Amino acid sequence: MPFTVVVTDPRPGWRNNEPVTFTVEHDLTGELWRAHTDTGEDLLCQRLSSSDIPGRATFITVLSFEGKTEFTLVEPIDNAGVGIRTGSAQEPDGFVRLDTGYFDLELCTGTAQGTGSSKWGLRHFRSLHEGVDLLPSGDNAIGGFYGPFFTPENGLINPPEHTTVDIEVVERGPILHHYRMNGTVPDGLLAELKGKTFSIDWWFTYGTPYFRRRYRVDNFQTVVNGRSVTNKITVGDEFEGGRGRLVFDRFDVYSGTHYRAGDPYAEELAAMVEETLATSTSESPKFKDFRGQLSGEIEAAHWDLYWRLFCVWEGALDDTEIRQRLERVRARAHTRADLEERWWVHTGGPIEVSAVPDETIFPGPASKTAEFHSESERAMVWWTSAPSGAFQIVQRPQSGWVNWGSNGENECPELPVGVEIKTAYGPFAGTWRQVADQLESPPEVRVLPEGT
Template structure:
């Protein structure tokens, strides 16, 4: 029986190695098949284990086209195709897999739970193959971590990417698609309702596609963060680094205009409490003394030392002192976050984040956002299938650290669990809205 796959783009323009998933009737067991375009060009199709069975077979292919295309499933591919996703040798000790997808060279790590930036799970190295520019050269930061509501002053600043490891399951692995699923359990913090929670993260990378896909699932939870009820919302955080004095991205924009406030009062209150704790705490434990020594010059100390001092997982302070000091930070930060001295700014222009107080902005709701570099034109574009209620964007020139986070002020998580996330990267600064629209509206696929 012949199967024909009709593909129609709802948008104008050209699709670049768009992943096309389709299902046909019948149990086809060969892992790879050839399909023919009307032009006679052959397209490789990879059978999907997930979605196949009980008389149906699912496939994925990648296709570049304008307007519409038609594929006819032809025959099994009996030879090993020369082209496709390649597995490379990783750089990090906890590397699970390093991939050359054709578009990206990336390293997916399982973490080491040492409580350091270098121990995070997630994507710890990432570059486009077109220019070789590395967005995460040190391996001390990661794309894909999630933080709130666990990494909050209410919960004792539990940092899932740094404080736990993940088991990574291979869901699909072939020349067209690699699909991995992370499984992890979050260490307990201060809040009873957040204890014993587990999570999964699905990652999908397709051959030559200039974007990747992911989805986060977390055990159901309901808690109160920043004085607000939070039910099944998380903070996803993507980090980038350019080195001291260098930013890989120096502008931020949201589709339809950016509504934002500048500055981060919570960070200021945390720093002030660090100074108070170092000067006045009666704690005499060896770990506290170690932190006290490292924080003697607060201005020169690494930011991680600030929050780690108040982390329940670290155990630097006793629980009673930890709760008391964090409650004071929260109370002061809640007041400052709602004062009238930080007006909302509405702009159609990209925001120069490094020029504002704390080199931080808190934009309002959006489904399509971008961070880009004005000089090179490189851009990272995010689309989420539901809006995040807020974001925290940091572009800190002194350290070179850049962040995209789906949280509002005081670490309040705002992205619903279970949404689809597509993240594109490339020289897209001058047409990022076109790319974002394509992430949002995939081609329609019908099988006859």
């Protein structure tokens, strides 16, 4: 007996290949099914094997529509004809290269070698209509998580660079690829953060202009920036345009931005890097290597080199020297962060981040944010199912590095563990708020009773 599904959009506007999941109360076999819409079009549906329950079958499809639409599940089929395609990975640790019909991206496992190119996550990412890779070098990544493990208090361990992940295929079909990363955070200096495991779920659907992810980490409680932190993390999405070029040159918050400009902590850390290179008596080969890499213009150096010098995993400095030097950095940065000249600013429009001190701002709480390019109209839009308490946004022309991070000042993590993140990308600079509204409010799905 056919099953009819009614899909209603709570928001105005057109939906482009919006993923729709529905469950029918019946044992149905077959991985692929054909459905028929009320406008006379065929629709491809993929049965989700991970959701199999006796007496039920769950499917996913993608719909382009406005307002309301219906479709009827008709019959199983053998071949999809269209859908997500896999290709050859570019990076040595590339797990899968996907052509989703909208994005071309590469999901990597990482190599744990302590360099930018060692990171797990998305290390290549472009939309097919634009053809511009936002991560061309493979030295940065979308999707890493950092604090509280990647903090001065913990010896600046950088999880995406110093560990690998195993990637589990949860679903792989023409409509949906669902991957789960599993890993263990490397131990730093703090006992309460040792031995923690994590997983990250990624969902990519056919032709959809956004993707989804969710982070799980073992329960933890620690202190960062003088504040208690319980089960909050820093998620960091990085982008690169090369020296003198920014892929995004504006930042905006849905309801206006409260922020402070400048990054005293980064200034203090950079100063300590220079002091350490000049005065440390460390004889380790790794320290000598870093001294050579950081001898030029420090602002143009890969930002991760700052962290690696003070990372216990690297062994450039011993634990005692790391603690002593970073205690000084923290004390100075904590004082400078709240000096009266660092006033809070409110603006209702986009911010040119590269025009403020340190090319960095720290906005307050939000769940809908965007970074975009003022001339090309390209925009990345984030929606989180619960607000992050703060953000760190960097748009630095000296290196071409752009960052969206869910942390406040002095590396204090602010995004609750378990929050869903939807990230859209496309020519959305002028319409990003409507895009964010759609990310927040998925269509309502109702399966009509049999015989209706």
